[in-house]
Amino acid sequence: MDNDSPLLTALAHDLDGSFETLVREHQDRLYSIALRLLGDPRDAEEATQDTFVRAYRALGRYDPVRIGELRLRPWLATIALNLCRSRLGRRRPARSSLSLDAPLPGDVEPRTDADRGPAEVAASHDAVSDWAGLLLTLPAAYRSAVVLRHVDGLSYPELAVALERPEGTVKAQVHRGVALLRTAFEAAERREREEMTA
Amino acid sequence: MTTTDTDVEAAMSALRTTAPTTLRPAVLAEVGLADLYARFESPIGPLVVAWNGLGVCVVEAADDDDAFETSHLTRTGRTAYDAGELPTRLATAIARRLEGDRRVRIDLDLRGHTDFERDVWHKALEIPHGEVRPYGWIAAEIGRPKAVRAVGTALGHNPVPLIVPCHRVVRSDGMIGQYSLGGPENKRSILRAEGLDPDGLESVARSGIRFVGSDTTHIVCLPTCHAAKRIASRHRVPFRSLDRATAAGYRTCRQCRPGSSVMAA
Numbered sequence A: 001m002d003n004d005s006p007l008l009t010a011l012a013h014d015l016d017g018s019f020e021t022l023v024r025e026h027q028d029r030l031y032s033i034a035l036r037l038l039g040d041p042r043d044a045e046e047a048t049q050d051t052f053v054r055a056y057r058a059l060g061r062y063d064p065v066r067i068g069e070l071r072l073r074p075w076l077a078t079i080a081l082n083l084c085r086s087r088l089g090r091r092r093p094a095r096s097s098l099s100l101d102a103p104l105p106g107d108v109e110p111r112t113d114a115d116r117g118p119a120e121v122a123a124s125h126d127a128v129s130d131w132a133g134l135l136l137t138l139p140a141a142y143r144s145a146v147v148l149r150h151v152d153g154l155s156y157p158e159l160a161v162a163l164e165r166p167e168g169t170v171k172a173q174v175h176r177g178v179a180l181l182r183t184a185f186e187a188a189e190r191r192e193r194e195e196m197t198a
Numbered sequence B: 001m002t003t004t005d006t007d008v009e010a011a012m013s014a015l016r017t018t019a020p021t022t023l024r025p026a027v028l029a030e031v032g033l034a035d036l037y038a039r040f041e042s043p044i045g046p047l048v049v050a051w052n053g054l055g056v057c058v059v060e061a062a063d064d065d066d067a068f069e070t071s072h073l074t075r076t077g078r079t080a081y082d083a084g085e086l087p088t089r090l091a092t093a094i095a096r097r098l099e100g101d102r103r104v105r106i107d108l109d110l111r112g113h114t115d116f117e118r119d120v121w122h123k124a125l126e127i128p129h130g131e132v133r134p135y136g137w138i139a140a141e142i143g144r145p146k147a148v149r150a151v152g153t154a155l156g157h158n159p160v161p162l163i164v165p166c167h168r169v170v171r172s173d174g175m176i177g178q179y180s181l182g183g184p185e186n187k188r189s190i191l192r193a194e195g196l197d198p199d200g201l202e203s204v205a206r207s208g209i210r211f212v213g214s215d216t217t218h219i220v221c222l223p224t225c226h227a228a229k230r231i232a233s234r235h236r237v238p239f240r241s242l243d244r245a246t247a248a249g250y251r252t253c254r255q256c257r258p259g260s261s262v263m264a265a
Helices: A002-013 A015-040 A041-060 A065-067 A074-093 A118-123 A125-136 A140-151 A156-163 A166-197 B007-014 B023-030 B065-076 B090-097 B115-124 B134-139 B148-156 B182-192 B197-204 B242-247 B259-263
Strands: B037-043 B046-051 B055-061 B078-082 B213-214 B220-222 B236-239
Touching: A002 A015, A002 A074, A015 A041, A015 A065, A015 A074, A015 A125, A015 A140, A015 B023, A041 B023, A041 B148, A065 A140, A074 A140, A118 A140, A125 A140, A125 B007, A140 A156, A140 A166, A140 B007, A156 A166, A156 B197, B007 B037, B023 B037, B037 B055, B037 B065, B037 B090, B046 B090, B055 B242, B065 B078, B090 B242, B115 B148, B115 B220, B134 B148, B182 B197, B213 B242, B220 B242, B236 B242
Parallel strands: B037 B078
Antiparallel strands: B037 B046, B046 B055, B213 B220, B213 B236
16 A cells, blocks of 8 residues: 555664554554454453564565555455464363353343444444444354454455455445344344333 | 344453453563562562573562663563462572572573673582582683683672572682672672571681592582582591692592582682
8 A cells, every 4th residue: 555655664774763653553463353243352462462463574585676566455455354363262161252261252242322323323332332242253264254344444455465365255244244143233223122111 | 123233243242351461461472572479488589580481580678669670671672571479389499509409490581691691600500509509610610711800790790599599609819808799798698598507618718728528538619519518527638739639549520520620719
């Protein structure tokens, strides 16, 4: 991307002097990716830290031409994604999305205002944890695709690079993931309404 | 009420959040572009320890935090972030090292210092707990027998006292000498904590004794060598010089290598 150019030039010629700028510019998005993939803030912070450390070491090995050709957003997202995947792989036996600790979809406080639209709901804190909980129930491939596209805002071409899949495949994964989330959200809402009228 | 894909997409973009403030310092420290620091209770009072992903880079007497951060930045060019406390692994490692356990590994970040300084500090690391060596011994051991004064200066600039035990290096005349971490009294109390008697050592030195031999093994040592400390008093033979010991048929100890302190003298 064009707006990467000054930073890439700086990274290529003075990695130590410019690396902090890279961290400042990408820490929120990479932390958001990790948090939404892993669900646990402590884990997400560690995964994000590891992402930057890997990036720093890789940049130290790359020659200036290679750094100049990098697309920072998808490149960093790929590193974060791989680190999150290996963390999920390590902890799977201890903690799955169905464990007692994990928030179950729809397991939220009863809403006082049942008429609020989803966009409004999404702005409130409860809704954030609600949607975050739903996201964690998605199969990993869909979760990664949705997080990178709609939480992080990568374009489809960038997503194809980050996920190392054809653009058509990642598009289908994103659409399927969004559809699954919508269904899960509606089911949770239905359950809630039934509980309130029961 | 129906939910649309657009609603889901809006909800997803609302899941974007901000990184914890601890993240950036942790990243920069891990790659060695910044340092973390914390206070540490030592036998000689509160100290500040600073470290990064490469190792420990500073041990010094605790100042107020602002003053420390400013002087640290001036000295190293790196920002120091208050970490609150030492990581457990590092705290345990330092505590065990101070108790004399040399097996515990503590990585050091000695970037920005000369090869000579690093040679001096690495050599000082070899001096066992509860023993001392003269400045000249270090100079000879690192192959710079004429650089005794420079060794003293390098030890004075030791950025990680206690971990690199410059308190175990004494003047060539056997006097305890100066100490960078809060002055000579601190040096004496650290040595006392290691089981040495600084006053006793100085009084032996003042009487001109530099070496101690055993008349059963005919091995001659520096006075604080652990082998010398085991010699029973009836077999203990004091020497003023190594020449006299050699003339009397003694060979030098392979552990404390007393010859090194003479080469430089």
